[in-house]
Amino acid sequence: EAARKGDAAVAHAERILAQLLLMAKIDAAGSNEPQKPAPIDIAALAQQLTADRVPSAAEAGIDLGYEGDGPAFARAEPLLFGELLRNLVENALAYAGDGAIVTVSARRIADAVLLTVEDNGPGIAPERRSLVRQRFSRGEHRDAPGMGLGLPIVEEIATLFEATMVLESGTNERGLRVTIRFPAAEAKPLRPDML
Numbered sequence: 001e002a003a004r005k006g007d008a009a010v011a012h013a014e015r016i017l018a019q020l021l022l023m024a025k026i027d028a029a030g031s032n033e034p035q036k037p038a039p040i041d042i043a044a045l046a047q048q049l050t051a052d053r054v055p056s057a058a059e060a061g062i063d064l065g066y067e068g069d070g071p072a073f074a075r076a077e078p079l080l081f082g083e084l085l086r087n088l089v090e091n092a093l094a095y096a097g098d099g100a101i102v103t104v105s106a107r108r109i110a111d112a113v114l115l116t117v118e119d120n121g122p123g124i125a126p127e128r129r130s131l132v133r134q135r136f137s138r139g140e141h142r143d144a145p146g147m148g149l150g151l152p153i154v155e156e157i158a159t160l161f162e163a164t165m166v167l168e169s170g171t172n173e174r175g176l177r178v179t180i181r182f183p184a185a186e187a188k189p190l191r192p193d194m195l
Helices: 002-031 042-059 078-095 150-160
Strands: 039-041 063-068 073-075 101-109 112-119 164-169 176-183
Touching: 039 042, 042 063, 042 078, 042 101, 042 112, 073 176, 078 101, 078 112, 078 150, 078 176, 150 164, 150 176
Parallel strands: 063 101
Antiparallel strands: 039 073, 101 112, 112 176, 164 176
16 A cells, blocks of 8 residues: 555656646747747547547546547647647546546637537636636645646647637536637648658
8 A cells, every 4th residue: 555655656746747847848938939830630639639548537437538520720839739638638537526528629610729628527616717827726626636737837838829728617507618729720731752
C-alpha cells in the first residue's frame, strides 16, 4: 500500500512538473514574435487524441466519445494543440465524476473552428469561472489532484493561436462546456513532390 501511494505521489509530481515546464514554454513563446503555424485538421487530431484517452476514461467509469462532421482546419502547432486538448479531457475525467459522459467535438462553423469538451458532471458555478482561469486556482475541488494549471494552460495555448476560450454550462444547464474558438484556415493542398 505504501509503495502504491509512493508511485501515485511520484506520478502526480511528474505531471505537475510537466505542466510547469509547459507553462514556461508557453510564456517564452508568447513573448516572441507571433507565429503563424501551418493549418492542421483539428477535427482529425481531436478524434485521434480522444480515442487515445478512451481506456483511461473507461477505467474511471466515464463514457468518453467524439463527435464531428468532417475536416476542420485551423492554424495551430500539433504538439501544443495536443496539450490543450489533453488538459481539457483530463480535467473532465478528474471532475465530472463516476458515470459521467464526456464528449469532445470539433466543427467548422462559418469562419471559425470550434473545439468543445462537454461533460454532464457538477460543472463550475458561473461566479467561479473567472477564478479557475487563473494559475494555481483550484475552484471548488481542493481535494482532487492537480495544481490549478489545466485551464490556464489551455487558455494560454489558445491565445498563441488567436483562439478564445469560453466556459459555460453544458446541455440542460448541467455540467461544463469548454469551447475553444479558432479562426478557420484553408487546407493547403499537397504538392505532388510531397506525396
